[in-house]
Amino acid sequence: MDYTLVIALEMVRAVAWLVLLASGLAIIFGMMKIINFAHGEFLMLGGYTVVISTGNGVNEWFAMLVLAPIVVGIFGVIVERLVIQRLYGRILDSLLATWGLSMLMIGGVTMIFGNSVTGVATPLGGMSIGDYQVPRYNFVLIFAAIFLLLAIWAVLKFTKAGLIARATMQNPDMSEALGIPTRWVYMATFGIGSAVTGFAGALLAPMTGVVPTMGVNFIAQSFITVITGGASVITGTLSAAGLLGSISQGMTFLTGPVYGDAALLLAALVLLRLLPQGITGRIFKKSL
Numbered sequence: 199m200d201y202t203l204v205i206a207l208e209m210v211r212a213v214a215w216l217v218l219l220a221s222g223l224a225i226i227f228g229m230m231k232i233i234n235f236a237h238g239e240f241l242m243l244g245g246y247t248v249v250i251s252t253g254n255g256v257n258e259w260f261a262m263l264v265l266a267p268i269v270v271g272i273f274g275v276i277v278e279r280l281v282i283q284r285l286y287g288r289i290l291d292s293l294l295a296t297w298g299l300s301m302l303m304i305g306g307v308t309m310i311f312g313n314s315v316t317g318v319a320t321p322l323g324g325m326s327i328g329d330y331q332v333p334r335y336n337f338v339l340i341f342a343a344i345f346l347l348l349a350i351w352a353v354l355k356f357t358k359a360g361l362i363a364r365a366t367m368q369n370p371d372m373s374e375a376l377g378i379p380t381r382w383v384y385m386a387t388f389g390i391g392s393a394v395t396g397f398a399g400a401l402l403a404p405m406t407g408v409v410p411t412m413g414v415n416f417i418a419q420s421f422i423t424v425i426t427g428g429a430s431v432i433t434g435t436l437s438a439a440g441l442l443g444s445i446s447q448g449m450t451f452l453t454g455p456v457y458g459d460a461a462l463l464l465a466a467l468v469l470l471r472l473l474p475q476g477i478t479g480r481i482f483k484k485s486l
Contacts, residue, residue, distance in 0.1 A: 200328025205451055207327075211336045212450075213443035214343035217435060218402065219416050220423035221346055222395030224435045227424055229367045230387055232282060233289055235296040237420055238413020239303040240392055244270050244399025245408035246307065252318050259321070266400030267393040274392020278385050286384065300413070307410040317407035335404060342401055346394065351432050363387055422466045428476020437477045442466060 223237045234240075244266040251261035277299065285292040322334035354360035366373045366383040374380050406412065423442060427434025445465045450458030473479060 200330055204327055204330045204332060207332060207336060208451070209444050209447045210340055212447035213439050214340045216419060216423050216439035216443045217343040217347060218339065218398040219420045220435050220439060221350065222391045222398060223420045224424045224427070224431045225350070225391035225394060226388060228429060228431045228434065229363070230286075230384065231289065232285070232388070233293040233296065235293055235417070236300040236303060237395060238415070238417035239300050240270055240274065240395040241399035241402065241416055242307065242408065242410065242413045243273060243303070244396035245403035245412065246311070247396065248318055248400045248403045249316050249408050258318060262400040262403075263397070267397040270396025270399070271389045271393030275385055275389040277392070278388040282388060283381065283384065304410050304413075311410065313410060315407040315409045318404050320404040339401060346397070347432055347436060354431070419462070422462065426466045426469050426476055428473075428478035430478035434476060434478040441469070
């Protein structure tokens with residue numbers, strides 16, 4: 199019974215992990231159709247914000263929950279103004295530009311901090327479930343993922359800003375004709391997606407450590423989750439993360455992490471073969 203509970207907790211944690219990794223990309227790619235190949239480096243920037251802040255005496259929770267999203271969000275706004283705003287509607291160009299930005303960020307951070315792994319201590323310690331020890335921090339990741347999805351849903355569903363954002367992404371010409379400043383909507387949306395990514399990177403830093411190339415480890419999982427989920431930001435991310443995370447973690451327990459990653463990729467390939475437009479392209483079509 200205890201072992202079953204540990205497995206269930208780890209599977210829920212794996213789902214939360216994918217939700218956190220993919221939510222920022224779902225906003226940028228799912229809503230704006232911008233292929234942000236620097237998504238992993240935005241995660242890395244959130245992690246380094248926590249490491250640098252805590253090293254200078256800032257409270258770890260404040261650094262993770264407040265400072266990292268602000269720093270990465272501001273960085274995202276700057277990137278959107280200088281680079282991305284010229285690339286809307288040009289998917290291949292956005293891919294190449296953000297790939298170049300990714301290389302630039304990795305090189306710059308490596309020059310400053312070196313290529314060694316740094317990190318912060320995982321807060322809260324562990325707890326016992328029978329004969330097994332699990333980190334209490336797993337619950338932080340789970341509740342953070344739930345809070346993040348609920349916050350995005352509430353903004354898109356109940357606020358004027360969310361309505362304007364959805365209208366602009368669906369029909370920018372009509373929105374412009376109605377007097378909506380679409381260039382500022384794009385800027386804000388990219389900034390919010392970047393802030394969400396920074397939030398995720400900060401929360402993952404105690405679990406994974408921080409290194410300039412850490413984004414490479416997460417970019418594939420993020421894109422697989424978003425593409426498999428389909429066009430819906432919330433329902434697509436949650437459904438894809440739930441399915442892929444459960445399969446991956448279940449296979450990891452049975453065989454090992456290498457086969458767990460392979461199972462995630464195989465499941466995504468099968469889903470996309472059956473549902474070319476993603477889960478929400480065929481199911482939950484009108485969901486957010």
